[in-house]
Amino acid sequence: MTAQLIDGIALSKTLRADVAARAAALPRRPGLAVILVGEDPASAVYVRNKVKACAESGLHSVFEKYDADFAEAALLARIAALNTDPAIDGILVQMPLPRHIDAQKVIAAISPDKDVDGFSVQSAGELASGLPGLRPCTPFGCMKLIESTGQNLKGKHAVVIGRSNTVGKPMALLLLQANATVTVCHSATADLAGHVRQADVVVAAVGRRNTVTAEMVKPGAIVIDVGMNRNDEGKLCGDVDFAGVREVAGWITPVPGGVGPMTITMLLVNTLQAAEKAQGLAR
Numbered sequence: 001m002t003a004q005l006i007d008g009i010a011l012s013k014t015l016r017a018d019v020a021a022r023a024a025a026l027p028r029r030p031g032l033a034v035i036l037v038g039e040d041p042a043s044a045v046y047v048r049n050k051v052k053a054c055a056e057s058g059l060h061s062v063f064e065k066y067d068a069d070f071a072e073a074a075l076l077a078r079i080a081a082l083n084t085d086p087a088i089d090g091i092l093v094q095m096p097l098p099r100h101i102d103a104q105k106v107i108a109a110i111s112p113d114k115d116v117d118g119f120s121v122q123s124a125g126e127l128a129s130g131l132p133g134l135r136p137c138t139p140f141g142c143m144k145l146i147e148s149t150g151q152n153l154k155g156k157h158a159v160v161i162g163r164s165n166t167v168g169k170p171m172a173l174l175l176l177q178a179n180a181t182v183t184v185c186h187s188a189t190a191d192l193a194g195h196v197r198q199a200d201v202v203v204a205a206v207g208r209r210n211t212v213t214a215e216m217v218k219p220g221a222i223v224i225d226v227g228m229n230r231n232d233e234g235k236l237c238g239d240v241d242f243a244g245v246r247e248v249a250g251w252i253t254p255v256p257g258g259v260g261p262m263t264i265t266m267l268l269v270n271t272l273q274a275a276e277k278a279q280g281l282a283r
């Protein structure tokens with residue numbers, strides 16, 4: 001069996017067209033502020049892609065770039081200004097931040113209404129409580145990729161590998177809300193392979209290549225690869241041994257071209273959602 005590819009670029013195209021149509025129907029264009037502190041080259045690429053994606057979907061965006069030694073207080077002051085800026089519906093501060101800046105403080109400073117990353121305590125609480133709210137973009141995108149297979153998660157066993165606040169934890173909650181039975185594995189899990197073998201859905205968010213191999217995967221499973229690693233040749237690769245696992249799985253996401261583009265797409269969706277709410281068009 002060779003797995004069907006879940007194409008994050010194609011799905012992104014469809015969803016971004018819907019964002020563009022809904023954005024065009026609003027009295028005021030949705031606006032996203034993207035803040036980058038420091039010189040990390042990978043962050044610079046991601047941030048540029050986010051700004052470009054906004055333009056392509058007809059969203060307004062502003063990009064603010066600061067030197068690595070930008071003071072925490074100055075960053076908090078910028079966020080306070082954006083919180084009350086009526087042209088801005090979403091605020092994204094690119095992570096990781098320089099060590100002298102407390103990321104938790106920064107996240108807490110963003111108005112929950114503009115928390116398009118879904119990283120705030122309010123957004124996390126809404127997700128955990130099953131209330132509507134802004135969902136973290138990467139796991140939200142993974143759910144859309146899983147939904148695109150047409151498989152109902154009711155009665156299915158999902159195994160999430162990784163327990164970060166940005167991916168693993170919210171992923172588990174989203175899968176739970178979709179009626180899956182959920183197991184969360186992490187670095188202290190005794191028998192990772194034993195758990196993964198039980199999974200109808202595997203979401204790998206570890207940050208180490210070849211964490212999921214063909215022998216660990218149940219035939220026909222849905223495999224979602226959140227990993228972003230470099231192999232020995234410097235090529236981008238995920239946490240899953242793609243060549244091996246695609247011969248066993250039912251569906252698999254590629255890296256690149258899977259979760260990455262969907263993360264940006266869900267940022268656009270969240271910005272649109274925040275704008276609709278701000279303009280009295282809640283949905």
Ligand SMILES: Nc1nc(=O)c2c([nH]1)NC[C@@H]1CN(c3ccc(C(=O)N[C@@H](CCC(=O)O)C(=O)O)cc3)C=[N+]21
Binds near residue numbers: 094095255258259261
């Ligand atoms: N506040 C904050 N929010 C984030 O959402 C956030 C962040 N900080 N910090 C860094 C991570 C990483 N991230 C990615 C988004 C898209 C791709 C993406 O589009 N990847 C392409 C490949 C890009 C390439 O070729 O390098 C793909 O997978 O096809 C990757 C990574 C968002 N992040």
